[in-house]
Amino acid sequence: MITLNSSMTIQASICGVLPSLREKHDEFMLRELVKRWSNHKVMVRWLSRFFYYLDRYFIARRSLPSLNEVGLTCFRDLIDVEREGGQIDRALLKNVLDIYVEIGMGQMDHYEKDFEAHMLDDTAAYYSRKASSWILEDSCPEYISEPKLLEKVQNELLLVYENQLLEKENSGCRALLKDDKNIIFASWIWLGGRSVPDVQAYSKVTKGLEPIGNIFKQHITDEGTALVQQAEDAAISKADNAGGSHEQVFVRKVIELHDKFMTYVTDCFNSHTIFHKALKEAFEVFLNKGVAGSSSAELLATFCDNILKKGGSEKLSDEAIEDSLEKVVKLLAYVSDKDLFAEFYRKKLSRRLLFDKSANDDHERSILTKLKQQCGGQFTSKMEGMVTDLTLARENQTNFEEYLGQNPDANPGLDLTVTVLTTGFWPSYKSSDLNLPAEMVRCVEVFKQFYQTKTKHRKLTWVYSLGSCNINGKFGQKTIELVVGTYQAAALMLFNTSDRLSYSEMATQLNLADEDLVRVLQSLSCAKYKILLKEPSSRIVSPTDYFSFNSSFTDRMRRIRIPLPPMDERKKVVEDVDKDRRYAIDASIVRIMKSRKVLGYQQLITECVEQLSRMFKPDFKAIKKRIEDLITRDYIERDKENPQLFRYLA
Amino acid sequence: MGVEIGKQNEDEKVAQQALKAGDWHLEGALDIYYSQPQIKTLTDARYLEELYNRYRDPNLDTINADGITNLCNDLQVDHEDIVMLVMSWHMKAATMCEYSKQEFIGGLQALGQVRVDSLEKLRERIPYLRSELKDEQKFRDIYIFAFGWAKEKGQKSLALDTAIGMWQLLFAEKQWPLIDHWCQFLQDRHNKAISRDTWAQLLEFVRTVDPQLSNYDAEGAWPYLIDEFVEYLYENGIFQRG
Missing domain, CATH: 1.10.10.10 (Winged helix-like DNA-binding domain superfamily/Winged helix DNA-binding domain)
Structure with missing residues (x-):
């Protein structure tokens, strides 16, 4: 009986709480709540040893949900008032918060579930709302001159709710960052930090910048890593059709990402070092990961090549080219394997220069200047040497032609262009001892004689693998000019004296290594243009094959280029x-x-x-x-x- | 062939010298014989030379592998016994399976307080040689010596098979619990010759790092191979990362 009575008392007293709470408003309601709660605690302390179960039962079943809601609504209103700059009783808030903690019987889950979650959502919503209205109503500078805002920002963001705001998902600052309203967010933080007059507060705020810098860094790293992942996926799905364009897209996207965040750093964070560092470190993280087996160094070099070569995948205006080059060089600063970039770049540069694929000399020199500024003279000295070599080679060729004019006896009867390169500047090339056709041997001799008139102490090494020849193929139907490599030309010339040759005969006569000869014969007998007939006819060259000249070959073009399959370099x-x-x-x-x-x-x-x-x-x-x-x-x-x-x- | 026999067979000239110096009294002569170092050295050298000649290659002026095998048989030790390494260390032998005359005689002369000029004496010294391995400092010297001794002449590093053989020999003595893992690791992963530095540092590793690796410092200056070995131990679950 005692049990029943007492429970009635408690129920009555709790039921009494609700009406009395409803009568009050806002702050007064909370005051009442705190008062009632302490009354309740006193009561409970006396009765709990008997009615522990009931106490929990009733609070949980009846009073608490409604108490919760009412309390929370008023509480939230109060917080909004504070955000707007109004004065509130922080001690009161603290007491109310304690209630939530106490309801949980010392556990924090009630606090977290009932209050904090709502509070954080609410905060996020509040600032999202504010951000969108501010961005509509005002411009950045107006925030600067708004001391109330600064104070608020400092109070709310940096001092009072710093950890919640920064670390919780859906917190105010995260919401802003994700909404791409970073500009406003960043302005607050930065301005709040900078305009605090007294040193003590400033140091607090500066410390506050570090975690924001970290969030900024994490955010960029996430976006960058997502780009890497995209490129990986693209590489896998495109693996079959050998399209390299996903690499191009990747570099473009990284450049955009960099532009975007660099703007934030300079415009919003006023180029504060913490944010420059965050940006740098973020890019270093994902730019050194490599994409689908290629390093970023290689991707950047390929990107440059595509911009700089004739008929590359990018069709850009001069300004756009300059701009892209500038940005690639900036990205290179984040790549740690700069030497790898240099090596790939040199390989590609040499192809552009030697095969006359470079679209514009000015752009070539311009990027070298940029690279030199950023990475030092040693970094570009070889590349510059390559570009200079080519200029000198042109002069040299003019001299050679003059020489031939003056010495008609020496003229080999063929047009010969020789590009003399400086060893060391260029990537190393295999120079094999190819047996040249007699016509070409004479060319080589003539050039040697000429070169000796210019200089005595230089040794010429001939790299035939880089040469190209235009030869006339007299086919049954018509004569077609074939643009081929020197190796290919030498192989074709063998058929001026023989109708049919075995693989091994050709290998002996040409003195070519298997790896080279297979490529040459593949290009001449198994590819698009079948200048040679292979026996047996198949797609793969084997050492037991025989070859003969295909006199019935023809093509609608008068001039065709027969490329050698590229080697994987x-x-x-x-x-x-x-x-x-x-x-x-x-x-x-x-x-x-x-x-x-x-x-x-x-x-x-x-x-x-x-x-x-x-x-x-x-x-x-x-x-x-x-x-x-x-x-x-x-x-x-x-x-x-x-x-x-x-x-x-x- | 003991010292007494040696004395009986000793060179007449030396005996006469001693007797003459002792006024032809045998007692006095013996005193003089034992107190005059140059005479002693002379006789030692003669006996050592005799010993040397017994094992030397008939065509070359060195003791080669066959000679050493014979020596081991006479000493009743296995030619792969670690004590032969200790002996070679005393002889400062330049290379395995070969003693020059100078090394052999010099080494035996240097071999301690008791004169070793006969096989018997040498055999008696073997337990002492063995005990030297227990001395930390001497073991270290012998270990370092072993590298130069075991490697091929003209090579800078030690062939892996030889190195593994030497390590098994040396660390059986030291009872290093990881020796089998180490050899297995070398065969699985390395398969190349061992540099002098790696050789020397492994002993450091064995001496200073406890077998549970608790005080191993991955940031330290340990040779690359030793770092790899530690990795290998963790990778193969021989140790769990703490």
């Missing part, structure tokens, strides 16, 4: 770069040790990475290997007592 480029890196690390270690004589391992690694970071980011394992190699070669030794110490051996 990527592997070689990567190998070359690896080799160069070994030398670079060796040189760096020796340089450091020579000046320091004795140095600890960690310091050596640090200095080495530092020295090389302009070109690439050496792996500490790679450095370790080089250190061990240098020990073996007696450049340095490990200290006998302390294995962490190295000594330079003079």
Whole structure:
């Protein structure tokens, strides 16, 4: 009976709470609530030992839901008042919050579920609303001059709710960032931070910038990584049809992304270092990931090539080309494998220059200037040398033609163009000892004689694999001019004296390695234009095949180009770069040790990475290997007592 | 062939010298014989030379593999016994399976307080040689010596098979629990010769890093191969990353 009575009392008292709460409004309602709640607590304290179950039952079943709602509504209104700059009783808010905590019996889930979640949603909604109305009503500078706003921003964002706002999903700042209203968001933060007069508050706010910088960085990294993923997917789905355009699209998108966020950094964050750093670090993260097996270094080099070569995939105005080049060079700053870029770039540059594929000399020089400014003279010296070589080669050709004019006896009877290149500037090419047709041998001799009149101490190495020939094919129906490589021409010329040759006969007569000869014969007998007939006829050249001249070949064109299938150069480029890196690390270690004589391992690694970071980011394992190699070669030794110490051996 | 026999067979000239110096009294002569170092050295050298000649290659002025096998048989030790490494260390032998005359005689002369000029004496010294491996500093010296001794002449590094053989020999002594994993790792992953630095640093590793790797520092200056080995141990689940 006691139980029933007491429960009635409690029920009555709680039922009494609700009407009395309903009578009050806003702040007064909350005051009443707090008062009632403490009354209730006193009561409960007395009764709970008997009515623990009922107490929980009734609060949970009857009073709490409605109490919750009413309390929350008033509470939210109150917060909005505060946001608008009104004065409120923070102690009251604190008491109300405590109620939520207490209702949860010391657990935080009631607080989190009933209050915080609503509060955060509400905050997010409030600022989203505000942001859209502000962006309509005012311009950025007006915020600057709005001290009330600054104060509010500082209070709300940076001091009072900093952690909730920054770290919670759907928090105010996240919502703004996702809505792409970053400009406003950023302005607040930055302006709030900068305009606080007294130092103490400023330091609080500056610390506040760091987490915002981190969110900014994370946001960019996420977007960038999404681009990488897109490109990966595109690469996989396009794997069958060898379209390389997804790479082009990728670089374009990365440039756009960079433009977008750079604008935020400069316009909204007033180029504050924290945000520059955030931008840089974010780009470094996803730009060094590589896309579908290609590194970003390669993609950027390919992108440049597509812009700079004749008939590339990009059709752009001069200004647009300049602009794109400028931006690619900027992106390169985030790529750690700059040496790899240089190597790919040089490969592609050499193709543009040697095969007359470069669209515009000015653009070629312009990007080199940009690269030089950003990466230093050493980075571009070889590339510049290549471009200069080609200018010199043109002059040289004019001289050669003059020479032939003056010495008619020497004239080989063929038009011969020779491009003399400087070893070292250019990528290394395999020079094989191809047996040239007699006509070409005479050309080579004539040029050698001419060249000796100009200079005595230079040795010419002929790289036939890069040569091209225009030869006339006298086919049954008509004569067609064939534009082929020197290897292909030499192979075709064999059929001036023989009707039918075996693979091995050709290999002997040409003195070509299998790998080259197969490519040559493939292009002449298995591809689009079948200048040679292969026995047996199939798509693959094998060493047992026979070949004969296809006199019935014809084509509607008078002049056709027969390309050689390209070789996959990527592997070689990567190998070359690896080799160069070994030398670079060796040189760096020796340089450091020579000046320091004795140095600890960690310091050596640090200095080495530092020295090389302009070109690439050496792996500490790679450095370790080089250190061990240098020990073996007696450049340095490990200290006998302390294995962490190295000594330079003079 | 003990010292007494040696004394009986000793060169007449030396004996006469001693007797003469002792006024032809045998007692005095013996005193003089034992107190005069140059005479002793002379006789030692003669016996050592005799010992040397017994094992030397008939065509070359060195003791080669056959000679060493015979020596081992006479000493009743296996020619792959680690004690032969210790002996070679004393002889400062330049290379495995070969002692030059100078190395052999010099080494035996240097072999301690008791004169070793006979096989018996040498055999008696073997337990002592074995005990030297227990001495931390000496073991280290022997270990370092072993690299140069075991490698092919003119090579900078040690062939992997030889290195593994030497390690098994040396670390059986040290009872390094990871030796089998190490050798397995080398065969699986490395398959190349071992540099002097790696050789030397492995002993450091064995000495300073506990077998649970708890104090191994991945950022340290350990040779590349040792870092790889630690990786291998974790990868193959031999250790769990803590």
